[in-house]
Amino acid sequence: MQIDEKRIRAYGDTFNDGMIQLSFSLPVEHGPKGDEAARILAGKMGLEELEVAFSRDLGQGFSYYIVYGRCPAYVDLTQIQVSQVEVDAMDYYEINRFIEERIGRPLVVVGACTGTDAHTVGLDAIMNMKGYAGEYGLERYPQFHAYNLGSQVPNPDLIGRAVEVEADVILVSQVVTQKNVHLENLTNLVELLEAEGLRERFLLIVGGPRISHEMALELGFDAGFGPGTLPPEVATYIAQEIYRGQRRDSGKSGE
Numbered sequence: 001m002q003i004d005e006k007r008i009r010a011y012g013d014t015f016n017d018g019m020i021q022l023s024f025s026l027p028v029e030h031g032p033k034g035d036e037a038a039r040i041l042a043g044k045m046g047l048e049e050l051e052v053a054f055s056r057d058l059g060q061g062f063s064y065y066i067v068y069g070r071c072p073a074y075v076d077l078t079q080i081q082v083s084q085v086e087v088d089a090m091d092y093y094e095i096n097r098f099i100e101e102r103i104g105r106p107l108v109v110v111g112a113c114t115g116t117d118a119h120t121v122g123l124d125a126i127m128n129m130k131g132y133a134g135e136y137g138l139e140r141y142p143q144f145h146a147y148n149l150g151s152q153v154p155n156p157d158l159i160g161r162a163v164e165v166e167a168d169v170i171l172v173s174q175v176v177t178q179k180n181v182h183l184e185n186l187t188n189l190v191e192l193l194e195a196e197g198l199r200e201r202f203l204l205i206v207g208g209p210r211i212s213h214e215m216a217l218e219l220g221f222d223a224g225f226g227p228g229t230l231p232p233e234v235a236t237y238i239a240q241e242i243y244r245g246q247r248r249d250s251g252k253s254g255e
């Protein structure tokens with residue numbers, strides 16, 4: 001099958017047919033009038049030949065809809081550029097050896113879910129001894145001293161702890177993005193670090209399902225990791241960045 005990268009369309013029944021499924025809720029009583037409101041709304045979004053495939057009462061004057069229809073839009077894949085942290089991930093043993101031989105001391109990492117965020121699963125996936133998706137978390141690495149501070153940690157407390165344990169790296173997990181609360185909280189962390197003259201002291205990394213590397217850089221972080229991140233990717237990035245920083249500071253070049 002020939003795929004035209006300049007005109008990528010969604011497909012449902014047959015290739016390139018543009019069929020998509022869309023779900024949303026409305027503050028409307030469930031019934032024929034609600035279905036019609038959903039149909040009109042989806043039409044205004046540009047969907048053609050559409051039908052309300054499913055609808056349901058959510059109670060108290062609210063209702064839920066799934067609409068199926070043809071979306072005429074397409075994207076040009078050749079024009080898309082995505083910024084990602086470039087890491088050629090080493091494995092657990094290679095990372096430990098790299099740190100031991102090239103940096104010569106264990107690296108100290110402090111992580112937390114900050115602000116109001118209580119979603120600890122993502123941070124645990126990266127830090128926890130038991131690991132995630134078959135990969136050990138940072139706590140398991142002999143060459144990392146990892147402190148996981150848990151959920152809803154205020155930014156000043158995170159900074160205080162990082163200073164106290166002389167951390168090399170601060171890891172922040174941010175999952176909830178409602179009303180852009182994550183942006184305010186992440187910006188606040190960077191501002192606090194800058195105000196205290198501490199920003200350059202730490203490698204500052206943020207992760208979460210709605211975090212991109214590009215967004216992280218814009219907010220003043222060193223790196224951002226999104227969905228599906230594995231612990232060795234983060235560990236490799238940390239080891240290589242700190243090694244690079246050491247070489248820069250000691251004025252070495254090459255290799």
Ligand code: B12
Nearest residue numbers: 117118119120121122171173176177178207208209228229
């Ligand atoms: C489990 C869960 C909860 C649990 C959390 C329990 C816990 N201890 O973590 C509970 C029930 C407490 C909860 C509460 C809420 N939740 Co919730 N929750 C989820 C759920 C179902 C799964 C999240 C998860 O664990 N994913 C698995 C992990 C492994 O994936 P991950 O977080 O993406 O992590 C990976 C990467 O992002 C990255 N990563 C993550 N962090 C970090 C950090 C670093 C440093 C690095 C390098 C990488 C990294 O690496 C990880 C591994 O690959 C999601 C829906 C979903 N299916 O995703 C909703 C979801 C995240 N929750 C949501 C909401 C709205 C809430 C509440 C506000 C609901 C409410 N009204 O009360 C509250 C907020 C509580 C709070 N104060 O934070 C929304 C967020 C929507 C948005 N736009 O932000 C979601 C998407 C559900 C939805 N569709 O609406 N939730």
